[in-house]
Amino acid sequence: MSQHKKPRIRKLRSMYIWHRYIGLSAAVLVLILATTGLMLNHTEKLQLDSHYVNNDWLLDQYGIHAPNNIRSYPLSDRWLSQWGERLFLGPIDIGESDEKLLGVLFYNDMLVMALKSEIWLLTPAGELIEKLGPNEGIPPAINAIGITKDGQVAVMAAHGIYIADQDLTTWQNTPAAITTWVDSEKLPAALRQRLLKKYRGHGLSLERIILDLHSGRIFGQYGIYVMDTAAVLMLFLATSGSWIWLIRQLRDRQRRRKQ
Amino acid sequence: MKKYTPLLSLLIFVSCIANTSAKGVYQSQAAFLNQAFAGDIPKVSLIWLTGDIRKTTTQILQHKPSRLRIRYWARATRSAWVLEEIGKERPITIGIVINEGRIEHLRVLAFRESRGDEVRHDFFTRQFSQAKLKPDLQLSNNIDGISGATLSVRALDKLARLALYLDQQRQSKN
Numbered sequence: 001m002s003q004h005k006k007p008r009i010r011k012l013r014s015m016y017i018w019h020r021y022i023g024l025s026a027a028v029l030v031l032i033l034a035t036t037g038l039m040l041n042h043t044e045k046l047q048l049d050s051h052y053v054n055n056d057w058l059l060d061q062y063g064i065h066a067p068n069n070i071r072s073y074p075l076s077d078r079w080l081s082q083w084g085e086r087l088f089l090g091p092i093d094i095g096e097s098d099e100k101l102l103g104v105l106f107y108n109d110m111l112v113m114a115l116k117s118e119i120w121l122l123t124p125a126g127e128l129i130e131k132l133g134p135n136e137g138i139p140p141a142i143n144a145i146g147i148t149k150d151g152q153v154a155v156m157a158a159h160g161i162y163i164a165d166q167d168l169t170t171w172q173n174t175p176a177a178i179t180t181w182v183d184s185e186k187l188p189a190a191l192r193q194r195l196l197k198k199y200r201g202h203g204l205s206l207e208r209i210i211l212d213l214h215s216g217r218i219f220g221q222y223g224i225y226v227m228d229t230a231a232v233l234m235l236f237l238a239t240s241g242s243w244i245w246l247i248r249q250l251r252d253r254q255r256r257r258k259q
Numbered sequence: 260m261k262k263y264t265p266l267l268s269l270l271i272f273v274s275c276i277a278n279t280s281a282k283g284v285y286q287s288q289a290a291f292l293n294q295a296f297a298g299d300i301p302k303v304s305l306i307w308l309t310g311d312i313r314k315t316t317t318q319i320l321q322h323k324p325s326r327l328r329i330r331y332w333a334r335a336t337r338s339a340w341v342l343e344e345i346g347k348e349r350p351i352t353i354g355i356v357i358n359e360g361r362i363e364h365l366r367v368l369a370f371r372e373s374r375g376d377e378v379r380h381d382f383f384t385r386q387f388s389q390a391k392l393k394p395d396l397q398l399s400n401n402i403d404g405i406s407g408a409t410l411s412v413r414a415l416d417k418l419a420r421l422a423l424y425l426d427q428q429r430q431s432k433n
Contacts, residue, residue, distance in 0.1 A: 123327065
């Protein structure tokens with residue numbers, strides 16, 4: 001029995017055996033680290049930050065859900081909606097604003113969209129014509145947009161109703177203006193589903209996934225320690241590999257001297 | 260400890276300078292226009308960036324314009340423009356006064372980038388004075404760059420050329 005034990009102990013003491021088994025067990029993690037590291041080194045070329053992940057399971061894992069504050073306004077043939085900070089004209093992403101969307105209307109072949117302190121003018125295709133703010137004479141604290149009885153654009157602001165000229169370049173305080181205000185409505189279910197997918201899909205970039213794979217965070221709180229272990233194992237492999245090489249060199253030299 | 264006090268003070272001073280942001284609003288649009296027209300600001304006018312104007316604007320900016328309509332203020336041969344262009348990441352707002360096809364005055368109104376704000380100083384903006392637009396859409400004046408502010412310098416150069424080009428369009432429209 002003791003005769004069998006001796007070689008096994010010697011085996012376990014052998015750096016070569018440890019090097020082999022640790023190398024095998026770390027191989028998968030090293031592959032992940034090396035591949036993701038290479039990808040991250042070329043983020044810009046691979047455009048990782050502009051590619052988004054649409055996988056529902058992954059999006060759920062990251063807790064990317066629809067925002068609570070969806071606001072939507074109907075136009076004649078489509079909808080303008082705000083999802084969190086993102087704005088959509090129908091299914092088209094037209095930009096972002098942290099201000100609350102207050103309404104939209106068609107005027108002179110333009111879409112006039114009201115936010116709390118800005119008015120955006122858009123082409124019917126959703127291209128930005130101009131953003132009007134306080135510098136352009138927009139009254140402070142807008143809370144509604146509408147059209148007057150005479151067909152002029154009006155906004156309800158902190159100090160009353162303001163009416164714009166035809167080019168929307170000047171705004172006059174006109175308290176007595178009879179105005180029909182734009183009201184929000186609920187998005188149709190089909191468009192809501194489509195936008196939900198688009199909104200969630202824009203929330204998780206490929207770069208985020210690769211980064212989390214590289215750091216191990218994608219596997220939860222213990223994933224970081226798994227990757228830490230992989231790094232420690234790689235350090236061991238580098239040391240044990242050098243050690244094995246050195247020992248072999250010394251042995252070969254001794255053997256040559258004896259001969 | 261005493262002998263290290265001056266060294267520590269110097270380190271704190273240097274770190275304070277390093278943390279100072281270049282961001283700032285140096286003049287409001289209203290103040291710029293008031294100064295440009297001595298308090299008698301003309302009615303705002305609009306120029307649409309469509310057709311050939313849009314093509315040339317894209318050529319000058321080296322990207323599609325971010326808006327389709329630009330405001331300006333003009334009286335006779337003088338016009339004032341407030342334009343924006345991104346230097347590296349954030350837009351730089353500049354005011355330009357043009358008279359008879361030459362830049363009379365250029366001023367950085369707001370700078371939002373974290374570095375490169377040297378372009379707001381008079382020693383730099385003075386270089387644009389009396390510049391006009393050559394047929395190849397370049398400025399007639401040679402503009403010396405500032406090391407560390409290359410993108411801001413480029414943004415100002417583009418906006419100066421754009422304002423001169425739009426002023427030409429305004430004049431031809433009239």
